[in-house]
Amino acid sequence: MHSSQNSPTVKHLVLVGGGHSHLAVLKSLGMKPVPGLAITLISRDIKTPYSGSLPAYITGFNDFDSIHIDLRPLAQFAGARIIQEELTSIDFDKKTIEFSSSRPDIEFDIISLNIGSEPDAVKIPGAAEFAIGIKPIDLFIERWEEIYQTVIDGYESKGASFRLAIVGGGPASIEFAFAAQQRISDSLKLRLLEDSPLKLKIVCADQILLKAHNSKVREFIQEELYKRGIEILTDHRVCEFKKSEIFCEDRDSILADAIIFATGASIPSWPIDAGLNESTDGFIEVNKSLQTTSHEYVFATGDAATIKGEPRPKSGVFAVRQGKYLAENLVRYATERPLRNYQPQKHALALINLGNKKAIASRNKLFLHGRSIWSLKNSIDSKFIRKYTELPEMDVPLAINSGLVDKKTEEALKEHAMRCAGCGAKVASNILEEVLQLLPRSNDSKIAGLNSQVEDASIIPLDNGKVLLQSVDLLKAFVNDPWLFAKIASNHCLSDIYAMGSFPHSALAIVGVPFASKKYTKLQLKELMRGCHEVLEENNCELIGGHSAESSDLLFGLCVNGFAEEGQLLSKDGMQDGDILILTKALGTGCLLAADMRFKARHEWIANALQSMSQSNYLAAKCFLAHHANACTDITGFGLAGHLMEMLTDNNIEVELNLSDVPALAGALESLKSGIVSSLHKDNALVSRHVFNQEAFGSEMRYQLIFDPQTSGGLLASVPESAAESCLTQLYEGGYHAAKAIGHVVKRNTEKPAIILR
Numbered sequence: 001m002h003s004s005q006n007s008p009t010v011k012h013l014v015l016v017g018g019g020h021s022h023l024a025v026l027k028s029l030g031m032k033p034v035p036g037l038a039i040t041l042i043s044r045d046i047k048t049p050y051s052g053s054l055p056a057y058i059t060g061f062n063d064f065d066s067i068h069i070d071l072r073p074l075a076q077f078a079g080a081r082i083i084q085e086e087l088t089s090i091d092f093d094k095k096t097i098e099f100s101s102s103r104p105d106i107e108f109d110i111i112s113l114n115i116g117s118e119p120d121a122v123k124i125p126g127a128a129e130f131a132i133g134i135k136p137i138d139l140f141i142e143r144w145e146e147i148y149q150t151v152i153d154g155y156e157s158k159g160a161s162f163r164l165a166i167v168g169g170g171p172a173s174i175e176f177a178f179a180a181q182q183r184i185s186d187s188l189k190l191r192l193l194e195d196s197p198l199k200l201k202i203v204c205a206d207q208i209l210l211k212a213h214n215s216k217v218r219e220f221i222q223e224e225l226y227k228r229g230i231e232i233l234t235d236h237r238v239c240e241f242k243k244s245e246i247f248c249e250d251r252d253s254i255l256a257d258a259i260i261f262a263t264g265a266s267i268p269s270w271p272i273d274a275g276l277n278e279s280t281d282g283f284i285e286v287n288k289s290l291q292t293t294s295h296e297y298v299f300a301t302g303d304a305a306t307i308k309g310e311p312r313p314k315s316g317v318f319a320v321r322q323g324k325y326l327a328e329n330l331v332r333y334a335t336e337r338p339l340r341n342y343q344p345q346k347h348a349l350a351l352i353n354l355g356n357k358k359a360i361a362s363r364n365k366l367f368l369h370g371r372s373i374w375s376l377k378n379s380i381d382s383k384f385i386r387k388y389t390e391l392p393e394m395d396v397p398l399a400i401n402s403g404l405v406d407k408k409t410e411e412a413l414k415e416h417a418m419r420c421a422g423c424g425a426k427v428a429s430n431i432l433e434e435v436l437q438l439l440p441r442s443n444d445s446k447i448a449g450l451n452s453q454v455e456d457a458s459i460i461p462l463d464n465g466k467v468l469l470q471s472v473d474l475l476k477a478f479v480n481d482p483w484l485f486a487k488i489a490s491n492h493c494l495s496d497i498y499a500m501g502s503f504p505h506s507a508l509a510i511v512g513v514p515f516a517s518k519k520y521t522k523l524q525l526k527e528l529m530r531g532c533h534e535v536l537e538e539n540n541c542e543l544i545g546g547h548s549a550e551s552s553d554l555l556f557g558l559c560v561n562g563f564a565e566e567g568q569l570l571s572k573d574g575m576q577d578g579d580i581l582i583l584t585k586a587l588g589t590g591c592l593l594a595a596d597m598r599f600k601a602r603h604e605w606i607a608n609a610l611q612s613m614s615q616s617n618y619l620a621a622k623c624f625l626a627h628h629a630n631a632c633t634d635i636t637g638f639g640l641a642g643h644l645m646e647m648l649t650d651n652n653i654e655v656e657l658n659l660s661d662v663p664a665l666a667g668a669l670e671s672l673k674s675g676i677v678s679s680l681h682k683d684n685a686l687v688s689r690h691v692f693n694q695e696a697f698g699s700e701m702r703y704q705l706i707f708d709p710q711t712s713g714g715l716l717a718s719v720p721e722s723a724a725e726s727c728l729t730q731l732y733e734g735g736y737h738a739a740k741a742i743g744h745v746v747k748r749n750t751e752k753p754a755i756i757l758r
Ligand SMILES: Cc1cc2nc3c(=O)[nH]c(=O)nc-3n(C[C@H](O)[C@H](O)[C@H](O)COP(=O)(O)OP(=O)(O)OC[C@H]3O[C@@H](n4cnc5c(N)ncnc54)[C@H](O)[C@@H]3O)c2cc1C
Pocket: 016, 017, 018, 019, 020, 021, 042, 043, 044, 045, 046, 048, 049, 051, 052, 053, 054, 055, 085, 086, 087, 088, 114, 115, 116, 117, 134, 135, 171, 172, 173, 175, 176, 262, 301, 302, 303, 304, 314, 315, 316, 317, 318, 319, 350, 351
């Protein structure tokens, strides 16, 4: 959901499925953005597998990463919001999508389906319980790894063999059979493939294997299977799967220790049930512009679609070819220009991997085989993966008249224009301090104002012996998802109150929404407020008002109120000699979000970081109160070191930090190592002057991590040593699985209070 003041969102394109055609659409939208068009990608898998390379993975030639395309960087490149979800219905007439999670419905103007297919054997009774489909590929890979381990263990421990039946007579079954056999033989260092303990059978309903290929291809494959001891059972139509048994029409049953099916393609019924026209071969019917024949604003490509009057066998080649046309037609449709026709080729080239570093090429009457074909296949496949994983860095245009500043300043401003959002977009603490110093001091000694020790929230004494706590925070969106952003921002804002050992009572929302059409302003606001409401409800906090304004970026924040008994608050001040320092969440959100902005973050890193940021500090606060913490703060924009220094006000103590115990979010150290830091990092690192022995640790990435600004970070508390173990146990039980004791408080030995690294 990209928009800015100069390009108000007016239309919304939703891409469902991360198939081959959508890869081209995302890349094209990243290279040539369409101002005003918001994009959302919804996909079951964010690491989308490239099936052409699956056999190379099975043989062990390729690793997991080299056969997957991570949609996260690609979607970021296109400025698209990413939602990981498997859809099972869409209201195409009302143009809305409902989610199974609490996420609010989304509305679209244009939608494109590139959801692939599943083997049609899923419809055979017993398939789900007793057999394994080759698609979805990721589930298949998991099950294959289990089979692989069982075969190896069985053979090594008792020389056992393993019967594996593969149902389906197309290239997928054959490639898998060759690859599986090769892998087992290589792992067991067997000289001949036919000595393999993996006893393979290919079960096929047709009279011949590879019926869509020419006779030379078929004869070659038949002979190769025979040579490798792989049994072929043609004319066996499977009608039921049972545990370790395949039942075929008019045949004896086949016994197997595991059953895999890689039969012809089919799609689930929901797209047709939802009102799209069905093609004669059972897929979504589209015209040559790739629009469905039922709804002109619904496009469909790849295995899931068939062009009316032009059915073709389902193959990735078509999905890839369609990508270019789809990318163009989606933009043409959005901008009301005539669409282009796609004419599918009559025959597609198939390169079939033989598992032994050889492959065959088959196209109409063409038949070639050998090592060079295998090399050709590898080079085509890896070029395809690289096209969507190696993304160009995009220049950030700086709207400044030439000559106004010198080159160096211009470069510095340009770098700053790439600044991070979230807490990375905070004003540096040194600038803030300098400005606040200039303000006149408050005369009201009862109010903990700017001239007193800075706490996480302001403390306003009330007449009844209670105090009112108030804090305010405002964040710039760091994910292209208003609902998720508001959830994280709300948790972030509540943390100041939790850090003081109190609980939020009520909140006022501050919202900045970029200029958009009325419809999109309303939709963005709806998603923001829904996210905020969910979090406030979970935290027993009432939304009592707020203010919204138009702004260049999407902004969200809360002014939070909490009430507490005077004298019962946790403060930053108060650490005692001997206390244990406990941190509740792992660090690294700053550098990870910076990596995400530069299309360098892996999906699993960001998914994990977003989850950590979405976790409330409510239970952590309760836990620290119950364990009589002596001091507490929340780790946000100034990083662990900066916030820790704020706690070191007592001149007689200092802290020893066990650097290796400081928890890091997955991917954080890798991002820092590759030189990716949040824009606030450099300013935060000025605190290093208070790190006593930094020279000894300066080169360690975990040392850099302590300056990383956090968005919705954890609480850091100073807990009496006697309570620390029980406190940590309770934190784990409360779901803070990264919680860790990271150091302790000691009597001051240095000239000034310092952080001493251990
Ligand atoms: C072992 C094997 C080897 C193959 N080798 C080749 C080959 O060498 N050459 C070739 O041309 N073809 C090959 N194929 C065929 C090829 O896999 C398919 O034709 C191709 O993947 C279809 O691409 P697609 O873009 O339609 O969808 P896919 O690539 O299958 O992508 C579908 C996407 O949609 C997502 N999705 C699915 N359902 C939903 C939902 N309900 N909601 C949200 N997201 C959803 C999935 O997560 C996925 O990201 C092979 C197939 C197999 C099984």
